[in-house]
Amino acid sequence: MEKIRLNMTVNGKEIDVLTEPRQLLAHVLREELKLTGTHIGCETSHCGACTIDMNEMSVKSCSVFAAQAQGANITTIEGLGTPDGLHLLQEMFKEHHGLQCGYCTPGMITRAYRLLQENSNPTEEDVRFGMSGNLCRCTGYQNIVKAILATAEKMSEMKESA
Numbered sequence: 001m002e003k004i005r006l007n008m009t010v011n012g013k014e015i016d017v018l019t020e021p022r023q024l025l026a027h028v029l030r031e032e033l034k035l036t037g038t039h040i041g042c043e044t045s046h047c048g049a050c051t052i053d054m055n056e057m058s059v060k061s062c063s064v065f066a067a068q069a070q071g072a073n074i075t076t077i078e079g080l081g082t083p084d085g086l087h088l089l090q091e092m093f094k095e096h097h098g099l100q101c102g103y104c105t106p107g108m109i110t111r112a113y114r115l116l117q118e119n120s121n122p123t124e125e126d127v128r129f130g131m132s133g134n135l136c137r138c139t140g141y142q143n144i145v146k147a148i149l150a151t152a153e154k155m156s157e158m159k160e161s162a
């Protein structure tokens, strides 16, 4: 099949990738760009494991053709934190035991990132509603919600002391 060339900004870097028009964004991120932090669970837009941030929106990358991301600004979990410099959400997930097997975690954290960008002072209900497109089969959600609320609290403390 003839390939198409796409340009996009991924984790702050401009990239140029050749791919087939039928390819899903999740596969291009993982296989062409080696950003394997974006996980694939259901591939039917139900589980949220493949959630990324695209043009300031949470997007399930298994339900988007890579071609639809032409010119887009994308952030994956690799763009939020590094092993030596965790994002505050990653620190809070660690501190509040917001993960067990970790399979859902990159999607949870990229979704929580956008949720907190949109609402920096969410209630527990806001968090539960905002995260309802992301499924976890291990944690029972309680600690994920706690970790996100703790992140919001720390963010507001940091703002006040700035």
Ligand code: FES
Residues within 6 Å of the ligand: 039, 040, 041, 042, 043, 044, 045, 046, 047, 048, 049, 050, 051, 060, 061, 062, 063
């Ligand atoms: S793999 Fe994309 S929503 Fe499940």
Ligand code: FES
Residues within 6 Å of the ligand: 098, 099, 100, 101, 102, 103, 104, 105, 135, 136, 137, 138, 139
């Ligand atoms: S921590 Fe295992 S699926 Fe969420």
